[in-house]
Amino acid sequence: MASKKFAFVCSACLWFFPWHAALLAQESPAERCPRPEPGSIVAEPEDLRSQDGVLKVDLAVRDSVEPDGTTRFCYIDAKGDEAPTLRVQPGDLVILNLKNELTTPGATASVSVDHHMHAEPEARGAADPCNSTVMKATSANLHFHGLTIPAVCHQDDVLRTSIQPGDAPFPYQFRIPRDEPPGLYWYHPHIHGFTKAQVLGGASGALIVEGIERADNAVAGLPERVLIIRDQDLMNPNSPPSKSEPVIPKMLIDNDGDAANNGTGFGKPAKDVSINYVPVPYPDYPPATIEMKPGERQIWRLLNASAITYLNLQVLFNRKAQPLGLVAIDGVPMNAAPGMPADFVDWQTHLAVPPGARVEFVVTGPPTGVQALFVTRTVDTGPGGENDTNRALAKIVVSGDAPEPPSTLGNSSEPLVPSTLPWLGNVTPVRTRRLYFSEKLLEPNNPNSATEFYITVDGQTPAPFDMNSGIPNIVVKQGTVEDWIIENRSSELHAFHIHQLHFLLLDYQGVPVNEPFLRDTVNVPYFTGRTLVYPSVRLRMDFRDPNAVGTFVYHCHLLEHEDGGMMGLIRVEPADQPPADQGVKASAPCGNSAHAAAKPCSVAAPRGAGN
Numbered sequence: 001m002a003s004k005k006f007a008f009v010c011s012a013c014l015w016f017f018p019w020h021a022a023l024l025a026q027e028s029p030a031e032r033c034p035r036p037e038p039g040s041i042v043a044e045p046e047d048l049r050s051q052d053g054v055l056k057v058d059l060a061v062r063d064s065v066e067p068d069g070t071t072r073f074c075y076i077d078a079k080g081d082e083a084p085t086l087r088v089q090p091g092d093l094v095i096l097n098l099k100n101e102l103t104t105p106g107a108t109a110s111v112s113v114d115h116h117m118h119a120e121p122e123a124r125g126a127a128d129p130c131n132s133t134v135m136k137a138t139s140a141n142l143h144f145h146g147l148t149i150p151a152v153c154h155q156d157d158v159l160r161t162s163i164q165p166g167d168a169p170f171p172y173q174f175r176i177p178r179d180e181p182p183g184l185y186w187y188h189p190h191i192h193g194f195t196k197a198q199v200l201g202g203a204s205g206a207l208i209v210e211g212i213e214r215a216d217n218a219v220a221g222l223p224e225r226v227l228i229i230r231d232q233d234l235m236n237p238n239s240p241p242s243k244s245e246p247v248i249p250k251m252l253i254d255n256d257g258d259a260a261n262n263g264t265g266f267g268k269p270a271k272d273v274s275i276n277y278v279p280v281p282y283p284d285y286p287p288a289t290i291e292m293k294p295g296e297r298q299i300w301r302l303l304n305a306s307a308i309t310y311l312n313l314q315v316l317f318n319r320k321a322q323p324l325g326l327v328a329i330d331g332v333p334m335n336a337a338p339g340m341p342a343d344f345v346d347w348q349t350h351l352a353v354p355p356g357a358r359v360e361f362v363v364t365g366p367p368t369g370v371q372a373l374f375v376t377r378t379v380d381t382g383p384g385g386e387n388d389t390n391r392a393l394a395k396i397v398v399s400g401d402a403p404e405p406p407s408t409l410g411n412s413s414e415p416l417v418p419s420t421l422p423w424l425g426n427v428t429p430v431r432t433r434r435l436y437f438s439e440k441l442l443e444p445n446n447p448n449s450a451t452e453f454y455i456t457v458d459g460q461t462p463a464p465f466d467m468n469s470g471i472p473n474i475v476v477k478q479g480t481v482e483d484w485i486i487e488n489r490s491s492e493l494h495a496f497h498i499h500q501l502h503f504l505l506l507d508y509q510g511v512p513v514n515e516p517f518l519r520d521t522v523n524v525p526y527f528t529g530r531t532l533v534y535p536s537v538r539l540r541m542d543f544r545d546p547n548a549v550g551t552f553v554y555h556c557h558l559l560e561h562e563d564g565g566m567m568g569l570i571r572v573e574p575a576d577q578p579p580a581d582q583g584v585k586a587s588a589p590c591g592n593s594a595h596a597a598a599k600p601c602s603v604a605a606p607r608g609a610g611n
């Protein structure tokens with residue numbers, strides 16, 4: 001990045017030209033969160049590796065308002081690198097100090113969080129960031145997406161942890177579980193009401209638990225790339241679609257105010273996307289550049305850090321889709337189930353990745369002379385969903401002297417620490433719960449009205465998530481396993497995510513899949529109004545790990561839905577304590593009991609009721 005070079009050169013010349021110091025002090029906004037130009041070479045994020053079992057990191061979260069009025073957000077480490085990849089071994093200690101350097105002017109809107117405390121929001125500077133009363137546009141915290149670490153302050157709490165500008169660097173300190181599956185995880189802010197703005201602005205980075213080659217020998221020794229796809233507001237919002245597009249669909253706006261899905265794969269997208277911050281802007285989508293050697297095999301570790309954009313990835317050689325060797329999803333090797341081959345690779349020609357999810361896959365570089373493109377194809381997000389268009393991400397340019405990625409997987413075949421628990425698919429669930437996504441126009445007769453977003457435990461009253469409530473929607477006991485059916489009663493896709501744990505996808509749309517691996521984020525198909533049952537997924541939820549004890553959230557990972565209320569609260573009680581009946585939201589016993597006496601859940605969808 002140009003600004004890094006600039007800083008390096010001038011740190012030497014400062015001694016001779018003191019006036020440079022004054023110039024540097026007046027940092028231009030662009031330098032606070034520097035970004036490459038469209039078409040740039042895709043650079044790897046810098047790696048920060050643990051040493052002797054400890055990873056110490058200083059991060060500052062910054063923002064900058066751009067000339068077009070959009071706001072960038074970024075994490076900058078002590079060396080000035082943006083969004084570094086945190087690389088840890090199972091069992092390592094992470095010590096991360098987060099300094100809030102957010103400045104967004106005019107950011108006055110805030111979600112007032114009253115935890116029944118008497119602290120005044122005005123006393124914020126001196127307030128305890130572990131028990132904050134305010135979440136606003138310039139607040140900061142971190143969620144470590146996918147890690148089974150405790151939901152407590154200084155580790156992975158997002159309900160009360162809120163760091164304000166001016167606060168001292170806030171220490172996060174947690175241990176990576178010894179049996180955490182090796183793979184790609186990530187960090188991002190989780191300030192309720194402002195998560196979308198911050199993530200859309202670029203606040204995200206990768207975290208890798210090392211050792212995937214020990215779980216899946218097929219990837220041993222491969223050069224690795226970390227690819228982070230982010231979305232962002234359109235750089236050219238007023239441009240007509242490219243004349244090269246085969247159809248120019250009518251421009252429609254959805255309930256979120258984004259360009260609506262028009263079913264063609266063309267037209268104006270809801271958001272632009274970027275690949276390792278190289279933007280690929282509408283309408284011409286100039287691809288970024290990935291350099292490889294001809295025929296070289298690499299593992300691409302890809303995170304969809306988009307706020308709302310679904311991905312449907314392909315690698316094309318002369319327009320023909322190539323096999324991609326999927327080896328991990330959501331940080332979990334595809335051969336996690338017992339009895340799976342040690343060198344398992346699932347070859348696919350496209351990979352669907354909802355916001356928040358990760359895929360790790362083997363890619364072979366094209367032969368010389370072949371046109372190679374890394375693309376995302378359109379995703380049918382439903383009649384109420386956003387327009388996720390066909391577009392390029394990067395062209396793959398091969399040459400014999402292409403630089404190698406800075407990181408390469410090891411060659412060890414020494415097995416990882418095995419889980420002491422039986423495979424989740426072989427455990428009998430203690431109960432089944434049904435939850436559903438739904439949306440409601442606040443003015444039903446006005447299609448432009450504001451929308452409320454809900455995730456509701458069947459039997460409870462749909463309501464947007466309330467930071468002030470503190471009353472869990474669901475109470476479970478550590479040590480147990482439950483089956484959850486997640487329905488979608490809305491006309492757009494949602495991506496279900498729960499903190500602190502992975503789950504097993506048992507059924508998709510009523511069809512058993514019993515995947516041999518785990519996920520932490522899953523797409524839930526949309527309701528067309530034309531089926532007798534709502535579309536659903538069935539998940540086996542794993543509450544066995546003692547680190548899951550605590551109170552945390554599950555939500556849709558389309559962040560405007562999450563910010564808009566599509567989030568619920570769960571309390572996992574310690575195993576040695578009977579579940580409290582008090583303080584649980586009233587819920588009809590709809591299939592939430594293993595006993596036959598439980599009332600069956602209604603699965604029939606009322607005709608035309610798409611709410």
Ligand SMILES: [Cu+2]
Nearest residue numbers: 494556558561
């Ligand atoms: Cu959603």
